[in-house]
Every structure is written in structure tokens, then in C-alpha cells.
Amino acid sequence: MRPYxxxxxxxxxxxxxxxxxLGAACPAVAADGDPDRDFTIEDSRITESSGLAAxxxxxxxxxxxxxxxxxxxxxxxxxxxGKTVATITMRxxxxxRDVEGISxxxxxxxxxxxxxxxxxxxxxxxxIYRFPEPKVLRDATVTxxxxxxxxxxxxxxxEALMVHPTTGRVYIASKNEDGGGLYxxxxxxxxxxxxxxxxxxxxxxxxxxxxxxxxGSLVLRSYFxxxxxxxxxxxxxxxxxxxxxFQRQAESVTxxxxxxxxxxxxxxxxxxxxxxxxxxxxKPSGGGExxxxxxxxxxxxxxxxxxxxxxxxxxxxxxxxxGSVGLGAVIIVGVGALWFALRRKRGxx
Numbered sequence: 001m002r003p004y005x006x007x008x009x010x011x012x013x014x015x016x017x018x019x020x021x022l023g024a025a026c027p028a029v030a031a032d033g034d035p036d037r038d039f040t041i042e043d044s045r046i047t048e049s050s051g052l053a054a055x056x057x058x059x060x061x062x063x064x065x066x067x068x069x070x071x072x073x074x075x076x077x078x079x080x081x082g083k084t085v086a087t088i089t090m091r092x093x094x095x096x097r098d099v100e101g102i103s104x105x106x107x108x109x110x111x112x113x114x115x116x117x118x119x120x121x122x123x124x125x126x127x128i129y130r131f132p133e134p135k136v137l138r139d140a141t142v143t144x145x146x147x148x149x150x151x152x153x154x155x156x157x158x159e160a161l162m163v164h165p166t167t168g169r170v171y172i173a174s175k176n177e178d179g180g181g182l183y184x185x186x187x188x189x190x191x192x193x194x195x196x197x198x199x200x201x202x203x204x205x206x207x208x209x210x211x212x213x214x215x216g217s218l219v220l221r222s223y224f225x226x227x228x229x230x231x232x233x234x235x236x237x238x239x240x241x242x243x244x245x246f247q248r249q250a251e252s253v254t255x256x257x258x259x260x261x262x263x264x265x266x267x268x269x270x271x272x273x274x275x276x277x278x279x280x281x282x283k284p285s286g287g288g289e290x291x292x293x294x295x296x297x298x299x300x301x302x303x304x305x306x307x308x309x310x311x312x313x314x315x316x317x318x319x320x321x322x323g324s325v326g327l328g329a330v331i332i333v334g335v336g337a338l339w340f341a342l343r344r345k346r347g348x349x
Contacts, residue, residue: 035060035079036256036263040272043084046075047269050159051102051208052254053110057133059257061085062273063110064265068098072129072144074112076137079263079273086137090144093129101161101208105168108133113161115149115172120157125150125194128161128170148194151183158183159251160209160220169234172197173206173220180206184234201236208252213259221253221264245274 041049041064048066055061060079072090077083090112098116105111114127131144149172158180160173169187174180182201189195204227209220211231218231219242226244230237244250245264252265256275265273 033080036258036261036275037079038272038274039077039079039082040270041077041265042082042270043075043077044269046077046084046271048251048267049265049271050100050251050267051113051161052252052263052265052273053102053104053210054254054257054263055133056104056108056257057135058137061137062254062263063102063104063133064252065099065102065112067100067116067267068118070096070099072096074102074110086134087139088131088134089139089141090129090131091141092143093146094127096129097123097126100159101172103161103163103170103210104133105163106165107168111161111163111170112144113158113172115158115161117155117157120176123155125155126158128189128195130189145191147189147191149185150194150196152196152198153181156180160206162209162211162218164215164234165211165213166215167234170197171209171218173203173209175206177205179204182236200234203236207250210254210262212255213257219253219255219262221250223250226253226262226264243276245276247272247274 046064046066048068048070049064050067051065053063055063055076058076062077062079063074064077065074072093074088074090075084076086076088078085096114098118099112099114100116101113103111103113109130110133112129114129117123117126126149128147128149129144130147131142134140134142151174156174157176158172158174160175162171162173163169164171167187170185170189172183172185174183180203181199182203183197184200185197186195203220205222206220207222209218211218216231218229218236220227220229221242221244224244224246226242227239228242229239242262244253247264247266248271249267250264251267254263255261256263259278261278262276263273264276265271
């Protein structure tokens, strides 16, 4: 999200300096021809990639979007090359205000969350747009369904939209410097009246999230960390830390379509997407809300087959996944300084 110019200038200078350091120290990796690996988003139009969703129809393709003030556009990016292979223009919706999340449901529809609120809860409602994932990848204009959304406990800022892969129920994670909430939508979204989302769990600061392909795990990320939660009967279970990479502005995450890894994205021109392996490389087998823990779960801490990246896969790494002890030390010191600054700012996406 674009920040509003309300934070003190003395905080902006060190924060900007650290972001430049992270950008220089963590270059994105060029594609090597294999799908679902580290890649760089090459499209010069995509400067604020705020969400990621792995295509269900086109292996190795990821759907993304810009956030504020970009219009009704969604982009399909091929992870083999980093190039945009389709630009979708949504019609039948209003002027998008702050698009922050994207997910694909069990029906094959793409859900786009216009759920950001830079003024931290000043908008009485937000929107979700929905359209079928195109069978052919080419530039097209599609008719999307628009749903009005409100929260049972009042308006709030949010950046994470997740559709459960077996039930189709939509969840939103709100964003607040003191922690947010996980909100559950109605069993079926409807038009013509607001869809009320109700708080069902407590979560930390969240910039994006995604369900594992079997629905048994939910990953939520922030600027500097990520956690995977067991997900059963529509509620959060035990959680464990994820080895998320340091990125310029950590805004997005999704599982690969086969559930073998997590893909972490960042905002910025020429931003990189970093793959983090999941221990065991489990494939989806169905279950999720109905069957509880994901298949392949060993029951031991940090080794859930459908939700836990390999231990240390991203700790102290630069953007290409190669460790650097010296870089790690510099970043740790800088992150501490930036974290205190971020906690004092409001209205920042």
C-alpha cells in the first residue's frame, strides 16, 4: 500500500534507508526455465504486487495485482520467465479503491479483495470481485460479480483474502499494529446486500495469507515474519513459525498449486518472488475443514506436510535464497530500528 504523509519525517529517513538496503541486498532471481521457482516480475506496470494466487488451470502461472489507484486489472505472470502472459480487465464493478488480496476458490473462480483501508476503518464497506479463471491465457475483459462486505464489529483495514479450497468460504485477516483478527464470511456470498464477516480468531499483523491446497493449513505473513496455522472446522489451531525471506516490502504469499512450497512476494518495480520449500514436499490430498490436519503431518513441531516450510529455509537469507551471514547481521539490526518506526505509523499499507 502507498503510505499517507502523516508520519514524522524523522521516522521516514531511517525507514527509507533500510528499505533501500534491503532492496540492494536482496536481488530477485531471474527465471531458469523451471516453473514455481524464484522469479522476478518483469512487467513494468506491476509496481505494487500486493497478492499472489497460484493458477489452478495453468501450471507455473501466478495471478497478481497492484494495490491503490491502478484500476480493475489482474495479471497472470509465468514463473518460468517472469513475464505477464495475460492481463484481465474486470467490468461490472465499481472503481477499485485499494485491492490487497487474491485467491482461487474450489469452483475455479478468482476472488479479488478490494479490502484495504488506508484510514484504518473509515470506510463502511469494502468489496470482493469474482470471475472464473480464464481457460486461455490472453488479454481479455471479463464480467465480474461484485460483493459488498462489512464487518460485524465495525470497519477495519485488511490486506489478506483467503478462499478455503474445499468449502469455498471466504476469510479475511485484518491488519492492525497491535494485532488483527481472522474474519469468516457467510457460507455463500450474495449480491444485493452486504455480506457480514464475523471475527473467529486473533492473528498478528498480517499483509497476506493463503490456505494450503488441502485446506488443512493457513499461512499468514507480515513484513518480517510468517506463521502457519493448523486449520480445522473453520478455526485456527496450533501455529509454528515459517522461515520467510527478507524482502523490500513483504506483501504477498501463496502455496504452489501442488502444495510443495510457499511463494513469497514483495512490492516494488521488478520485485522478486521467493520459493520456500515445505518439509516433505507433500502434495494436496483433500481434507481441510472437514478432515482436520493436512495429510503428511507427522504431528511433530514444525513438520506438517502441507504447511511447514523446511527449517531455516529463509532465515537470514537474501532474496535469491542463498544465505549470507554478514547480510543477516546488518538486516537484523536494521529491522529492529524499522520495526519500532512501523509500530508508530498508522494509515500505512
